[in-house]
Amino acid sequence: MNDPKGSFKASISWMQGSALTIGAVLGSGVLILPVATAQLAGPAAMVSWVLMGLLSIPLAITLGRLASEQPDAGGIAAYARRAFGDKAGAVTGTLFLGTVPIGGPICALIGANYISALFSLNSYQVVIVAAAMLIMAVIFNYRGIQLSGRVQIAVIGSVAAVLLAAVFSALPYVEEKAFFPFAPNGIAPIGVSMAMLFWAFVGWEMIVHLAEEFEDPIRDIPLSLMISIIIINIMYLSVVFVTIGTGAYIGPDNSIALAGMIGRGWGHWAGAVTGILGFLTCYGTIHTYVAGFSRLVYAQSRQGDFPEYFSSLHEEFHTPHRVLLVLLPVFMVVLWISFWFNINIGILIQFPGTIFISLYIIGMAAAVKLLPSQGWGRYFAALSLIMCMIIYCFTGWIGLYPFALGAFGWFVQSLRKRSLRASEL
Template sequence: MIDSQLKRSLTWVQGTAIAIGAVLGSGILILPAVTAEQAGPASLISWLLMSLLAFPLAMTLGSLGAKYPHAGGIVEYARLAFGDTVGRMTAWLFLGTIPVGVPIVALVGANYVVGTFSLPAVCIPITAALMLLLSLVLHWRGVEMAAWAQVLILVLIVVLILGAIIAAGPHIKEEQFHPLAPHGWLPVGSSAVEIFWCFVGWEMVGHLAEEFHDPSKDLRRIFLLAPMFVGVLYVALSVVTIGTHAYGGAYTVTPLSQLVGIGMGRVGSTVSGIVALWITFVAIHGNVAGFSRMVYSQARAGVFPAVLVRLHERHKTPIGALSALGLDFAVVLAIYAVFHVDLGAFMAWPSAMFLALYIIAMASALKLMKGAGWGKQALAWIPFVVCVILYPFSGWAVVYPILFGVIGWLMTRIYAKTARRQNAVQG
């Protein structure tokens, strides 16, 4: 018989680091500058709105995780709220997120590092592959070791980024904030959709709920502290980027490097390259942790093949799911190396999928939290409405979740027919 019990070894400190790391992704390297170029100083409004949205979204996910501590996370909430069919379809939606999104994060970060240090282009897929491999190995050895690695690296990242922000602060000029919206207000909405990419990842901690010592207390702490920290950091970085005009023109390729250089001089390039590498790794690390547990939980429930439910005999880690994820990463990197795909264009697809998943999560919360008080209901309604409004701004990427949802529905039908045949034979 396969042992399918995950080991309880995580604390709220480790969980907070995983949550921050999963959200603090490669978007921070380029998006403050990209959105400033698109919408001007008014992009700061988009950053403020998305930061405020993170609170009710994260706190609702924290409440759900505390009440229903299950490795399935959003998939489990959807199943409890709307039944097995919706739960299975939601599981299939997740297959369009991390398997595509994490290699993109790795490649964006690797591209940034290679550009900063003027390395040959062949180093981009190699650097990305090494980061992905290191994360998989650490998670194979155990979630506790992987989590403490996340804490250590995150502390170093925060120290370096705060140092860069403080050093660039004296170079901020008031005139850089005028005019507020030089390109009109429509780009502010478009920028908000792109910025949403910087705030996805909270749900990954929910998938680790079975591995916390005290899920009820730990998850509530995590989902209060993590969004507060991330929101302040993003907004501060956006203010400094706009105030020093570290965007557009020569700043297009490595904007964070240029911003750090404003305050730190020549050493800034080296510092930003190191920060970019670490930021990319913690984003990969946090998302691999949550996604591998989701796949494991759904294999345990019979949604995915049984081979994915396999746990390491000693470390109690989901090596079946981690191995499948490693194979997927290799395929995506190979496609990038051969066809040289545009990473920016692909970012919209997993972002649209996360919007769809958050809509499902908040709808599940509204149903599961009936009678829990108007406060918790309001917390779920705010991100639900905002995500529904943002979804059409995804362009053609809106079809991506629909496609995976249809595949999930078809697989659910096939699973149901197979189960009926087996029951008939046994009967």
């Protein structure tokens, strides 16, 4: 899409797209959820991971289909606009404001805590490390998506190497008896684990915001998503398999199960390797989300839903630099508030997490309307829509948060429409 105030540079390859997508999806969940789900469902937790991996396929395919056929930096908000009108697009864009500005600092704190365990940092130093992670993500994205993509390839390559080292170190200690009884707590925990695992499979939507910057969107976006799905599922299932097979989730040290598995092959280096892994996985998530969010705000400004100030690109780097410059102080404020008031990260992360589910619901509903009736596109979208709506039922009272934020967006859009009509009279 051309824009009088600048246009994006088409420079993302399928390899960079794969790394950016994997970075968005593969977050700190791989470090904590294998243990959490195994404690809940026993060896049957593997069923939960397999099912969630399979259910993520139609969701990712649907988003990839929309992005490759209708590339737009507005992503889900743009598709909601085309399917349901301007107000729906504006409201969807408003929902995104409750995701990355909150989730980014939280993810940075999680990553900083892994470094803290390695260097015995105090709480102030943890916040400084978290702030440094956020600053790095903004700087790399400010300098251009090509540099950002290369950085993400290095990050994801390092994460994959360390995870594979952990798996291979633990494989000789896997015992068949560890998988029996297979479902010690019954079948119900498998479903509960799936709701928990939704957070490990969020992030596919971020590649949609980068669609205008792919060298060949029709070829590279589906290819990036296909590679990402395969690699992410292999990583997840490998870690879950050795976590259960070695019984690492049982006992008082289960919170550092991954470190224990790495330790069998790396000895006293286990703590350092685990700390670096935690830092890199969290940074990779922040890196891609900053890229996607900045494009979303730029696109919404281009449509007139957000202030016009954000609707221009950097002359040299072709990035939404103004969004990034404003996002950084917002990050610092959220980081300071979470530290000063000692807000529980586990509770805080549920707010952006719930919004992401609601955004998937909107995106899949838009896909049902926008995708052609021929082929499997609409069926995949409908299946994903039903899945997301079921999972949303498990969000509890926090499920009201997207409705409140959406109502605010609806109100602002109504005022804007009224103002435009008044100026025309």
